[in-house]
Amino acid sequence: MKIENTESVCLAGEKEKRKGKLLISIRNVGVIYNRNRSIFKKKRFEALKDVSFDIFSGESIGVIGRNGAGKSTLMTLISGIIKPDRGEVINYGASVSLLALQAGFMNELSGRDNMVLSGLALGFPKKKLEEKLDEIISFSGIGGRIDDAVRTYSAGMRARLGFSIAHILNPDILLVDETLGVGDRAFRQKSANAMREKIKSEQTVVLVSHNSNTIRDLCDRAVWLEKGIVMASGEVDTVLKAYEKKVL
Numbered sequence: 494m495k496i497e498n499t500e501s502v503c504l505a506g507e508k509e510k511r512k513g514k515l516l517i518s519i520r521n522v523g524v525i526y527n528r529n530r531s532i533f534k535k536k537r538f539e540a541l542k543d544v545s546f547d548i549f550s551g552e553s554i555g556v557i558g559r560n561g562a563g564k565s566t567l568m569t570l571i572s573g574i575i576k577p578d579r580g581e582v583i584n585y586g587a588s589v590s591l592l593a594l595q596a597g598f599m600n601e602l603s604g605r606d607n608m609v610l611s612g613l614a615l616g617f618p619k620k621k622l623e624e625k626l627d628e629i630i631s632f633s634g635i636g637g638r639i640d641d642a643v644r645t646y647s648a649g650m651r652a653r654l655g656f657s658i659a660h661i662l663n664p665d666i667l668l669v670d671e672t673l674g675v676g677d678r679a680f681r682q683k684s685a686n687a688m689r690e691k692i693k694s695e696q697t698v699v700l701v702s703h704n705s706n707t708i709r710d711l712c713d714r715a716v717w718l719e720k721g722i723v724m725a726s727g728e729v730d731t732v733l734k735a736y737e738k739k740v741l
């Protein structure tokens with residue numbers, strides 16, 4: 494079942510909700526992975542197929558879909574970490590940070606150096622960045638380990654550092670992958686609260702979640718991915734009802 498016209502049906506109402514300018518345009522994007530079956534056998538796998546949608550400033554978009562639907566692939570694509578094999582992702586100058594994914598950390602460098610690199614990649618001037626470092630370290634709770642190589646960090650520590658960098662540096666677009674979880678329980682609570690505040694504010698957010706209620710609660714618009722295809726996108730309730738009918 495593919496709901497072709499949800500976007501156009503909902504577009505009129507949605508346009509009013511969209512507050513700002515076009516930040517990113519994803520056009521007919523395809524991503525292909527090579528899966529090594531053995532030394533001699535490679536299989537091409539299409540993780541995203543002909544995906545299109547736009548991201549406007551001030552809106553929060555919820556991406557929902559089952560395991561393996563292509564949600565994380567879509568997030569790394571929006572962040573610019575990977576390039577599409579087909580179609581294009583046009584970024585009109587927005588800084589994007591993959592909150593909680595810690596993608597792009599250089600393992601041999603310290604947490605501190607990774608903070609600086611992430612900040613520079615987000616377009617922060619060095620001086621302004623230096624003023625923010627203590628705040629990031631304090632939010633992350635990493636303490637003295639900040640000067641150790643990131644390869645010595647636990648998964649939770651990496652997640653906490655990734656979240657804290659994005660939280661404090663406030664990029665134009667926050668990509669939040671809720672399914673990944675961030676650190677221990679106390680930090681999860683702290684980060685969930687920080688994230689909610691951002692989503693409720695003017696922050697532009699793309700949120701991946703397995704939980705329809707989270708998206709219903711926090712997002713202006715939803716995209717349902719299934720096997721790399723956009724099954725429906727547009728008004729949150731319409732998209733989630735279609736998703737729940739198929740999946741639950």
Ligand SMILES: Nc1ncnc2c1ncn2[C@@H]1O[C@H](COP(=O)(O)OP(=O)(O)OP(=O)(O)O)[C@@H](O)[C@H]1O
Nearest residue numbers: 526527528540558559560561562563564565566567
């Ligand atoms: N580097 C890779 N090489 C080969 N296949 C990959 C790679 N990364 C992801 N895939 C495959 O692409 C598909 C989409 O993966 P992706 O991680 O984007 O899905 P997802 O919706 O985020 O899943 P989940 O909800 O389980 O995190 C899956 O079938 C996955 O196995």
